[in-house]
Amino acid sequence: MVIFGASGDLAWRKLVPALFNLYDSGHLPDQFFILGVSRTNWDDREFRGQMQDAVTRHCDTQSGKCSDFLSHLYYHRLEYDQPEDYKALATLLKHLGQKTGAKDNLLFNLALPPSLPPVVSRKLAQAGLSQPGPNHQGWIRVVVEKPFGHDLESSRYLNQTMAQAFSEDQIFRVDHYLAKETVQNIIMFRFANAIFEPIWNRNFVDKVVIIASEKLGVGHRAGYYEGTGVLRDMFQNHMLQLLSLTAMEPPSMWAADRVRDEKTKVFRSLRPFTSQAVDQHLLLGQYGAGKEIKGYRQESGVAQTSLTPTFAMLKVYVDNWRWQGVPFYLVSGKRMAQKVTRMVIFFRQVPHSMFRQVLGQDITQNRLFLNIHPEEAISLSFQTKGPGPVLCLRTVRMVFDYAVDPSGLSLGAYEKALLDCMQGEQMLFWRQDGVELCWSFLEPVLNRCESCGDRASRLHTYTPGSWGPEEVKTILPDWPEPAL
Numbered sequence: 001m002v003i004f005g006a007s008g009d010l011a012w013r014k015l016v017p018a019l020f021n022l023y024d025s026g027h028l029p030d031q032f033f034i035l036g037v038s039r040t041n042w043d044d045r046e047f048r049g050q051m052q053d054a055v056t057r058h059c060d061t062q063s064g065k066c067s068d069f070l071s072h073l074y075y076h077r078l079e080y081d082q083p084e085d086y087k088a089l090a091t092l093l094k095h096l097g098q099k100t101g102a103k104d105n106l107l108f109n110l111a112l113p114p115s116l117p118p119v120v121s122r123k124l125a126q127a128g129l130s131q132p133g134p135n136h137q138g139w140i141r142v143v144v145e146k147p148f149g150h151d152l153e154s155s156r157y158l159n160q161t162m163a164q165a166f167s168e169d170q171i172f173r174v175d176h177y178l179a180k181e182t183v184q185n186i187i188m189f190r191f192a193n194a195i196f197e198p199i200w201n202r203n204f205v206d207k208v209v210i211i212a213s214e215k216l217g218v219g220h221r222a223g224y225y226e227g228t229g230v231l232r233d234m235f236q237n238h239m240l241q242l243l244s245l246t247a248m249e250p251p252s253m254w255a256a257d258r259v260r261d262e263k264t265k266v267f268r269s270l271r272p273f274t275s276q277a278v279d280q281h282l283l284l285g286q287y288g289a290g291k292e293i294k295g296y297r298q299e300s301g302v303a304q305t306s307l308t309p310t311f312a313m314l315k316v317y318v319d320n321w322r323w324q325g326v327p328f329y330l331v332s333g334k335r336m337a338q339k340v341t342r343m344v345i346f347f348r349q350v351p352h353s354m355f356r357q358v359l360g361q362d363i364t365q366n367r368l369f370l371n372i373h374p375e376e377a378i379s380l381s382f383q384t385k386g387p388g389p390v391l392c393l394r395t396v397r398m399v400f401d402y403a404v405d406p407s408g409l410s411l412g413a414y415e416k417a418l419l420d421c422m423q424g425e426q427m428l429f430w431r432q433d434g435v436e437l438c439w440s441f442l443e444p445v446l447n448r449c450e451s452c453g454d455r456a457s458r459l460h461t462y463t464p465g466s467w468g469p470e471e472v473k474t475i476l477p478d479w480p481e482p483a484l
């Protein structure tokens with residue numbers, strides 16, 4: 001594996017610790033090497049020192065395999081746009097392949113700022129490193145990290161330049177969210193149980209709420225976040241993926257392209273926004289200052305007049321036979337009351353309440369909670385009689401919790417994603433058409449909120465530690481109840 005951007009945060013915090021865990025649990029092949037590549041002036045020894053720090057901080061190293069793992073690490077200094085440096089890289093890869101016996105399969109991991117993957121892909125192709133040569137027995141693959149562009153045009157440019165170097169089956173666009181055990185479980189839950197599928201449609205479902213909230217603020221990512229905002233950071237990728245998993249039709253079989261085809265159909269069915277609809281269906285917020293907590297505009301690296309949204313609620317419709325008329329509410333924000341990732345399916349209310357004289361008309365709807373964080377659990381709420389002589393209903397939940405029966409080895413999201421790349425399994429990765437469809441869907445929303453004259457008045461300040469701006473209730477009146 002060759003990690004471009006090896007001196008960066010992702011390599012240090014996520015990739016190398018995940019590789020160590022895979023090594024520790026026996027998931028890496030016997031013969032392998034990891035070559036770190038970036039501009040920083042390190043040698044093998046310095047790179048190993050940095051990565052030792054990463055592994056000991058982030059992993060359980062009690063097995064004593066850390067120093068053995070580090071002996072598989074090497075470093076190469078490279079300027080990303082210099083053809084000569086890629087010739088030297090090719091020579092080094094040949095040498096390391098012979099030295100370690102790992103000469104067949106090559107995985108390039110582009111842990112780089114978004115402007116660089118097109119540059120590096122082109123240079124790899126020019127150096128003859130993007131395709132297996134006639135005497136090459138194995139495969140060559142490339143991993144690219146989100147964000148996949150900043151808008152539709154830049155995502156097309158990224159896709160086109162990468163496609164000139166690699167074929168689509170060589171490209172792994174990582175969204176580590178999708179590699180979480182509980183996210184994958186949504187597909188199993190929906191399509192391996194007969195009882196939910198007949199009611200998984202507009203006849204029985206009243207609305208769907210998908211929440212991904214964070215307690216923390218932007219922290220050290222302010223520089224990146226200022227030019228990005230919550231819609232690009234969370235909605236273009238994670239939120240629309242969670243929506244597609246909830247809304248997609250059953251694929252005909254468990255195969256990467258069958259599943260990705262069905263997700264793509266959901267993206268194609270999203271009802272496009274007119275500018276008037278954006279106003280009715282989108283609410284944006286930005287966290288203000290709280291007790292001992294800086295507001296977004298006081299964070300270092302953020303402009304004092306910043307109009308970057310840190311919270312959004314978007315109401316969308318999927319225009320197809322199954323979901324016509326069912327609203328999907330997507331909600332995400334920073335500095336909120338809790339870190340929660342959850343999908344809530346609200347089933348329709350009973351058509352007639354026989355208890356209305358005693359209990360009033362409203363009976364709480366049945367809800368299905370697909371919890372991804374903090375609980376990794378699925379629960380179904382229903383009504384029962386409250387104990388005692390007085391007639392009353394109470395809501396109870398039937399719960400499946402991963403933590404209660406953690407049989408089997410559970411891989412972390414980056415471990416699972418890296419393992420799938422090595423095994424050539426593209427199920428959990430974005431396909432080029434899905435990326436572009438999601439940008440096409442969001443672009444009118446982004447244009448409207450970034451270019452309108454009254455942008456400032458549309459951005460509602462919220463208290464840190466709350467569930468977002470009060471004005472959210474104009475879109476979803478019972479908010480934040482679904483998040484609780």
Ligand SMILES: NC(=O)c1ccc[n+]([C@@H]2O[C@H](COP(=O)([O-])OP(=O)(O)OC[C@H]3O[C@@H](n4cnc5c(N)ncnc54)[C@H](OP(=O)(O)O)[C@@H]3O)[C@@H](O)[C@H]2O)c1
Nearest residue numbers: 005007008009010011038039040111112113114145146147
């Ligand atoms: N960090 C995360 O947790 C995380 C999570 C999800 C996705 N991602 C994505 O993964 C990619 C890598 O993330 P990262 O956090 O590792 O990025 P990073 O630390 O900002 O950059 C990685 C490396 O790229 C090199 N680089 C080249 N040109 C650069 C430039 N103009 N500015 C900054 N660095 C430059 C630097 O190495 P040299 O100077 O030594 O060449 C740097 O160490 C990004 O696309 C990011 O959006 C990151």
